[in-house]
Amino acid sequence: MSADPEAIERYYEYVxxxxxxxxxxxFADDVTYRRPGQEPIEGIDEFRRFYREVRTIERGTHAVDELIDDGETIAARGRFDGTLDGQQVEFGFVDVHRFNDDGEIESRWTYTDTGRV
Incomplete structure (x- = not known):
């Protein structure tokens, strides 16, 4: 596996x-995305649907304070400032991304200090 810190930086820019x-x-076609208290999102089609139709964050910006890279997994710790369910919010997050041998993100976990994403 080959973790790519630049891919994680691009992820936040793109989102x-x-x-x-x-x-x-x-992301890999067989991506799995896990969030506390939610069923896993499995596969790129379900992942696309989540971002285009389900995700409750409407607009905002992520500021990454730290990236931790162990060679196959990168954890990003930061803050989000934006709109969630029509309300202005600011919260901390930790996202963990595991890469496959092709350099694609195959697994993603999100944790926030709000308990929601």
């Missing part, structure tokens, strides 16, 4: 710009 086609290119 903040809602550049979803570019964002989806970072």
């Amino acid at each position: 903040d710009r809602e550049a979803y086609d570019e964002l989806f290119d970072l």
Whole structure:
């Protein structure tokens, strides 16, 4: 596996710009996305649907304070400032991304200090 810190930086740029086609290119077809208290999102089609139709964050920006890279997994710790369910919010997050041998993100976990994503 080959973790790519630049891919993680691009992920946040793409999600903040809602550049979803570019964002989806970072992920493997068999991606799994886990969030506390939610059923896993499995496969790129379900992942695309989540970002385009389900995700409750409407607009905002991510500021990454730290990236931790162990060679196959990158954890990003930061803050989000934006709109969630029509309300202005600011919260901390930790996202964990595991890469496959092709350099694609195959697993993603999100944790926030709000308990929601």
